[in-house]
Amino acid sequence: MNGIGLILAIVLALALIACVFALVFVVRKSPRTAAQVGTAETAGLQAGAASQRQLDEAVRQADQIRARAESDAATIMGQAEAAAEQVAQGRRDVEDEIRAVKEEIRQLRGDLERRETRLAEREERTDQEARRIDQRSADLERLRQDLDARGKELNRLDDERREILERVAGLTAEQAKAELVASIENQAKREAALIVRDIENEARADGQRRARKIVTLAIQRVASEQTSESVVSVLHLPGDEMKGRIIGREGRNIRAFETVTGVNLIIDDTPEAVLLSCFDPVRREVGRLTLERLVLDGRIHPQRIEEAYERSKAEIEQLCVKAGEDALVDLGITDLHPELTNLLGRLRYRTSYGQNVLKHLVESAHIAGMMASELGMDPVLLKRCTVLHDIGKALTHEVQGSHALIGAEIARRYGEPDDVVHAIEAHHNEVEVRTVEAVLTQAADAISGGRPGARRESLEAYIKRLERLEQIALAQEGVEKVFAMQAGREIRVMVKPADIDDIQAQVIARDVAKQVEDELTYPGQIRVTVIRESRAIEFAR
Numbered sequence: 097m098n099g100i101g102l103i104l105a106i107v108l109a110l111a112l113i114a115c116v117f118a119l120v121f122v123v124r125k126s127p128r129t130a131a132q133v134g135t136a137e138t139a140g141l142q143a144g145a146a147s148q149r150q151l152d153e154a155v156r157q158a159d160q161i162r163a164r165a166e167s168d169a170a171t172i173m174g175q176a177e178a179a180a181e182q183v184a185q186g187r188r189d190v191e192d193e194i195r196a197v198k199e200e201i202r203q204l205r206g207d208l209e210r211r212e213t214r215l216a217e218r219e220e221r222t223d224q225e226a227r228r229i230d231q232r233s234a235d236l237e238r239l240r241q242d243l244d245a246r247g248k249e250l251n252r253l254d255d256e257r258r259e260i261l262e263r264v265a266g267l268t269a270e271q272a273k274a275e276l277v278a279s280i281e282n283q284a285k286r287e288a289a290l291i292v293r294d295i296e297n298e299a300r301a302d303g304q305r306r307a308r309k310i311v312t313l314a315i316q317r318v319a320s321e322q323t324s325e326s327v328v329s330v331l332h333l334p335g336d337e338m339k340g341r342i343i344g345r346e347g348r349n350i351r352a353f354e355t356v357t358g359v360n361l362i363i364d365d366t367p368e369a370v371l372l373s374c375f376d377p378v379r380r381e382v383g384r385l386t387l388e389r390l391v392l393d394g395r396i397h398p399q400r401i402e403e404a405y406e407r408s409k410a411e412i413e414q415l416c417v418k419a420g421e422d423a424l425v426d427l428g429i430t431d432l433h434p435e436l437t438n439l440l441g442r443l444r445y446r447t448s449y450g451q452n453v454l455k456h457l458v459e460s461a462h463i464a465g466m467m468a469s470e471l472g473m474d475p476v477l478l479k480r481c482t483v484l485h486d487i488g489k490a491l492t493h494e495v496q497g498s499h500a501l502i503g504a505e506i507a508r509r510y511g512e513p514d515d516v517v518h519a520i521e522a523h524h525n526e527v528e529v530r531t532v533e534a535v536l537t538q539a540a541d542a543i544s545g546g547r548p549g550a551r552r553e554s555l556e557a558y559i560k561r562l563e564r565l566e567q568i569a570l571a572q573e574g575v576e577k578v579f580a581m582q583a584g585r586e587i588r589v590m591v592k593p594a595d596i597d598d599i600q601a602q603v604i605a606r607d608v609a610k611q612v613e614d615e616l617t618y619p620g621q622i623r624v625t626v627i628r629e630s631r632a633i634e635f636a637r
Contacts, residue, residue, distance in 0.1 A: 113165050310470045329372040329384040333391060339363050339370065341396050342387070352398035356405045359383030377445035382412050416441035423454060427461050427479050433510040439490040446489055448545075456544050457483045464540035473532065481519035481537045484512070488520075498621055500524045524585060526623075561616065568611050569624075572604050586623040587612075593630045601626040 333339065343350050343363065350361055358379050362371035372387065374380035385408040390396045393404075420441030424432055432440075443453040464482040465475035488503030504521035519537040521527045529535055562580040569578040569589045577590040589608065591601055605626040612622055 110165075110169070113162050310467050329380055331370050331372060331384055331387055331391070333368045333370065336368060338391060341394075342370065342390075344396065348398065349396050349401070352401050353383075353387070356398075356401055357383035357386055361387070377447065378412065378416070378442050381445045382408050385412065412445075413438075416444060419444040419454060423458050423483070426458060427465075427483055428476065429480060429483070432480075433512075436484065436487065436506070436510050436512075439487055439506070440483070442490045443486065448486075448489070451545065453486055453489055457486055460485070460537075460540040460544040463543050464536050467536050467539065471532075471536075473536075477513075477515065478533060478536055478540075480512075481516050481533050482540050484516060485520050485523045485537050485541060498524070498526055500526050524582060564616060565612065565622070568615070569608050572608060574600070575604070584622065586625065589624065589626045591626060591628050593628050596628055598628065601628045 341349070342353075342361070344352075350363070353359075353361055358376070359372050359374040359382075361383075362373055364371070370387070372380055372383050374383065382405065386401070386404045389404040389408060390401065393400070417438055418441065420437040420439075423440060424430070424437060440454065440457070443457065446453040448456065461479040461483040464478040468475040468478035484503065484507055486499060486503065487506055488499035488501070491502055491506070500521050500523055504517050504527075507520055508517045515531055515533050518527070518531055519534040522529045522534040523537050523541055525538075529538070562584050565580045565584060565587055566578045569575060569587055572589070574591050574596040575589055576592050579588045579590075580586075581588060587608065589604065591604065596604070605624045608626075609622070609624045612624070
C-alpha cells in the first residue's frame, strides 16, 4: 500500500508541473490584434509593468513549485526504490526460510525413516532373544527337575549312611557333633593360652630389659652434686659481742627482727654464730640476708631492721626470678609463663630431705628428656612435665593440700597443656596414671630422688619412720593390718568389719592423722586410708 501511494503522489506532481508550463506558454504566445494593440497601447503601457511583474512572480513561483516538485519527486522515488528493495529483500528472505524449512523437513523425514528402520531391527532382535530365553527357561526347568530327583536320592543315601554310622558308633549325629566341637574348642583354648603366655612372657622380659637399659643409660649420663643442704641457716658473726647488739635493749631488736621477717632467731652458746629457723625457706633466706646486712652495717635498731628487710626481700625476689630463668635456659624451655618461672625460682631455697628442690627438678627433667629420646617421644614435652612436677611445693606453706594437686591447678591456671597437668597431678599416684608422659615423670622423679647422695635421710631413719607410722596405726582398736606405702606418704589401714563400722573407720583415720602430725616430722603430707571390707562366705554341699 505504501508503494502505490508513492506512485500516485509522483503522478499528481508531474501533472501539476505540466499545467503550470502550459499556462505560461499560452500567456506568452497569445496573438494581439492591431486594434486592441492601438486601444490598449496606453493601458498596456500602464499595466505592462504590473503585468510583467505579476508574470515574473508567477514564473518565479512556478520555478519554485517545479523545484520543490522535482525534489519531492526525487525523494519519493528514493523512498519508493528503498521500499521496493526492502520488499524484494523480504521476499528473498522468505524464500530462503522456506527452502531451509523444506531442507530441515527432508532431513527430519530421513532421520525418522532411519529410526523406524532401527526400531524394526531392534524389535526383531528382541523377539529372537525372547525365543532364546524361553528355550533356556525350559532347559533350566528340566535341569531343576533332574537336580531335585538327584537331591532326593542323595538325601536317602545320606540318611542310610547316618543310620549305619550311628549303629556302628553308638551315638547320634547331634551327640557326635557336640563331642567334636567340644574337643576342637578345648584344643583351641589350650593352644591360645600357650601362645598368650609365651607372648606375655616374651613381652614382659623384653619390656623389663628395655626399661632397665633406658633407666641405666639415663642414670649414667647424669652427673649431679651429692651434697645435701640444711634446713636451718647459720650466720657467722665477727664476734660474740655482736649477739648483744642483735638482742638489743631488753630484747627489742630481736623481737622487731622476728616480727618483721617472720623468722625465729636462735642465739645459744655457739661461739660467733646464730641460727635462723623458719618453715618457709624463702622467708628464712630473706631473714638471713637481712641479718647479714645488719651485721655488716653495725647499726641495729627496729627502723634499720625494716629497711634492711625490704632491700633483702627485693633482692631475693630478683634472685628467684633469675634462678628460674637459668633453669629454663639450661633445659631449653622458652615459653613458660612468667609467674611459673617465678615460682620455679622460689624452689631454689626449698629442700626435700636435704635435696635442693630446684636442682632436683632440673636433674629430673634431664633424665626424662633422655628417656623420651630413647623411646622416640618428644623430649621437650617430657622436660616440661618433669620440671613442673614439684611446682606446688612453692605454695604448700600458703595453700592447703597435696603439692601434686596444687601444682596441677597452678599449671592449669597458667595455660599448660593437659599432658603436663596430668603428669604433675599423677606423679605421686594421687590421680590414676593415664599417659606415658606421667609414667616417665614418675620414673625420673624416683631416679633423681633415689640416687646415692641425693637425700640426707639415711636408710635406717627412713625405716624407723615407716615402722613408727605402722605402729601408730596398729595401736588403734579394731585394726587388723597396716601398710606404709609410697615412701611413707600413705598409710593403708585394714580394719575388722565385724568390730568397726563406717563411722568408726572415719574416727580411726582422723585419730591416726592427728597422732602422726603430733609425733613425726615429714615433708609434704601423709594420706591415711582406712579400708573396711565385708565378705559373705557360704559353702555348697
